[in-house]
Amino acid sequence: MYRAPLAALLLGPTGSGKTALSLALAERFNGEVVSCDSVAVYRGMDVGSAKPSKEEQALVPHHMIDVAAPDEPFTAGEYSRRARAVLSEISAQGKLPIVTGGTGLYLRALTDGLFAGPERREDLRQRLRISSERHGSAWLHRMLNRLDPVSALRIHANDTPKLIRAIEVCLAAHRRLSEVMARDPLKGFHLLRIGLNPPRQALYQRLNERCANMFAAGLVSETRTLLGRYGPVKALDSLGYRQALHVLRDSWSIEEAVKAAQQGHRNYAKRQLTWFRREPDVHWIEGFGDDRETVRAAVEVVQAHWPAGDARTSEESDAKAHPLD
Numbered sequence: 001m002y003r004a005p006l007a008a009l010l011l012g013p014t015g016s017g018k019t020a021l022s023l024a025l026a027e028r029f030n031g032e033v034v035s036c037d038s039v040a041v042y043r044g045m046d047v048g049s050a051k052p053s054k055e056e057q058a059l060v061p062h063h064m065i066d067v068a069a070p071d072e073p074f075t076a077g078e079y080s081r082r083a084r085a086v087l088s089e090i091s092a093q094g095k096l097p098i099v100t101g102g103t104g105l106y107l108r109a110l111t112d113g114l115f116a117g118p119e120r121r122e123d124l125r126q127r128l129r130i131s132s133e134r135h136g137s138a139w140l141h142r143m144l145n146r147l148d149p150v151s152a153l154r155i156h157a158n159d160t161p162k163l164i165r166a167i168e169v170c171l172a173a174h175r176r177l178s179e180v181m182a183r184d185p186l187k188g189f190h191l192l193r194i195g196l197n198p199p200r201q202a203l204y205q206r207l208n209e210r211c212a213n214m215f216a217a218g219l220v221s222e223t224r225t226l227l228g229r230y231g232p233v234k235a236l237d238s239l240g241y242r243q244a245l246h247v248l249r250d251s252w253s254i255e256e257a258v259k260a261a262q263q264g265h266r267n268y269a270k271r272q273l274t275w276f277r278r279e280p281d282v283h284w285i286e287g288f289g290d291d292r293e294t295v296r297a298a299v300e301v302v303q304a305h306w307p308a309g310d311a312r313t314s315e316e317s318d319a320k321a322h323p324l325d
Helices: 020-027 052-061 076-092 104-112 122-135 135-146 149-154 159-172 200-216 221-229 240-248 254-276 292-304 314-319
Strands: 007-011 033-036 096-101 189-198 282-285
Touching: 007 020, 007 104, 020 033, 020 052, 020 096, 020 189, 020 292, 033 076, 076 096, 076 104, 104 254, 122 135, 122 159, 135 149, 135 159, 189 292, 200 221, 200 254, 221 240, 240 254, 282 292
Parallel strands: 007 096, 007 189, 033 096, 189 282
Antiparallel strands: none
């Protein structure tokens, strides 16, 4: 009986130890890591993105890291297209793809696909932005209600980016957004979702320490270099870099920036957990990814879903595994 190849998806908030767990599973099951992080895709954004270190990347193959310059637009759709190709390549080699990261929109685009709307029309978007600034987002909502009442009911009147995209689709494609929402789900894989849900206060403590360490490791200097090379690009609005920019502009002290970044990361972790709890069939583990018991529990979950007789659970793979016993 045919069974689709396995792909493991590691979910969880920032700071929960997904990188450590991905390395343990990759070594145990002859896997390769596919990053699912909207900042790690950018070259030069190393300190603030908490991407795996060069030493960690050398342990097992990593993908979807450093694939774009910070001034290159990199959408969820582009991520989905590239990551799907990577998953197929890894699986074709008889290895386990391990998708790891906390960007929920990227993960949703990878697994569920995105609607096949028209390409971005920056000239049209700019005109709509100017109109919104003059008349307010309620004006956009009234316009969308005339063009596409179904989408107007679904999109909040203050959600300017979504309003602009919906209007753009209507005007550029001559069809309503609600009519072109067809998606392209990922096919050919058995998706195994493993979620990390460590104790909240311990997570916050880790995030506070990690933010402080980022600034101590040169986040402001890295931001200065990126700003000088690329200008104030959208990528620099990411957590950590946004606060470092305030330091460079002399509007905040280092201490104020660290405090703001810590609060931002804690809030982001809450939003991630809310997002990932909407994912279907998640095997939640109450611990950090670098905890011995968490690794053991995750290994058991993978083994329970592993096709019988698969070569990736051979003695050779076990010999390279993280020591669990």
